[in-house]
Amino acid sequence: MSADKISPAVRYWQDDETLECVSVIPEAPDVRTFCFAAPSGALFSYLPGQFLTLELPVPGGPLYRTYTISSSPSRPLSISVTVKAQPGSLGTRWMLDNLVPGMRIKAMGPAGHFTSHHHPAEKYLFISAGSGITPMMSMVTYMYDQGRIPDVVFVNCAKRPSDIIFRERLEHMSSRFEGIELRWVVEQGDRYQPWTGYQGMFNQLMLGLMAPDYLEREVFCCGPEPFMQAVRDALAGLGFDMDHYHQESFQPSLAAEDADATEGDVVPDEDTSAEVEFTVSGVSQKCTETDTILATARNAGLNIPSGCTFGVCGTCKIKKVSGQVHMVHNGGITDDDIADGYVLACCSHPIGKVEVEV
Incomplete structure (x- = not known):
């Protein structure tokens, strides 16, 4: 019997499957490596240097935090992030205090171009x-x-x-x-x-x-x-x-903070009204052109997963159905995604009426 008939088909993890924490390794003061596996046994495929966005079930609602993957894709049976709790940190401190082997959490990615x-x-x-x-x-x-x-x-x-x-x-x-x-x-x-x-x-x-x-x-x-x-x-x-x-x-870098606000065809005006229709939720929310789609969603009681909030991590990528937005991002979305109608909610400002799949 040939090897291909007795070997199971290789399947790779997709972020619609939760991650199971399988070990927690202390590295240094307030630093831990959290190793995850796919409950289904799927392997992990990514580029060295990419990151994951974890959905952390902190009290008061989920918190999204982006962490670089510290393991290597040459060892695909598991995937690890190594985190350091800074003074005042919420997500990372929750992980150090609460995330233990056996727990499952949601994650998005891998993503990123730093490789x-x-x-x-x-x-x-x-x-x-x-x-x-x-x-x-x-x-x-x-x-x-x-x-x-x-x-x-x-x-x-x-x-x-x-x-x-x-x-x-x-x-x-x-x-x-x-x-x-x-x-x-x-x-x-x-x-x-x-x-x-x-x-x-x-x-x-x-x-x-x-x-x-x-x-x-x-x-x-x-x-x-x-x-x-x-x-x-x-x-x-x-x-x-x-x-x-x-x-x-x-x-955010100094370059990001000083980004030219006139980039694009129009400049958002804080005195001009706009509207965002969230087609999946059936909710419409009034706003101004200087409000982001992410902030408008939160004002409407909706949750769009987000990480960095300034256009780097890509966690808040959503599909724009119609309308025009002004978006100045920092590499969190590809030109192909933009051509397909996707935008980053954290750094997209609605111009007039905009419909998005949320």
């Missing part, structure tokens, strides 16, 4: 801070699992050595492949544990010492916006070709 797959190169430079290490972990694990020795300089910045996420796993991969060079930077040392590596804030001098050939590398950066701005400034000041710089963030 080395879209930018093949002979040499890479990964620069991250804090939990921004997660997409880099996915990408470098994928390279490691391919068995071909890559050329990656992997830089991660943390407050102290004990806050470096995935340190042991990365050092293991680096010990096997000489093409994975690790560079840790900490702001301060841990008491009773001497630190002999880089200390201070990441800067141009460190960059030159860590990767003397940085001008030849494809750069991926992830972390808090001030950190990424510092990296951008350092590279630009050293003459780096910024066409080879890529970043991922779920916080």
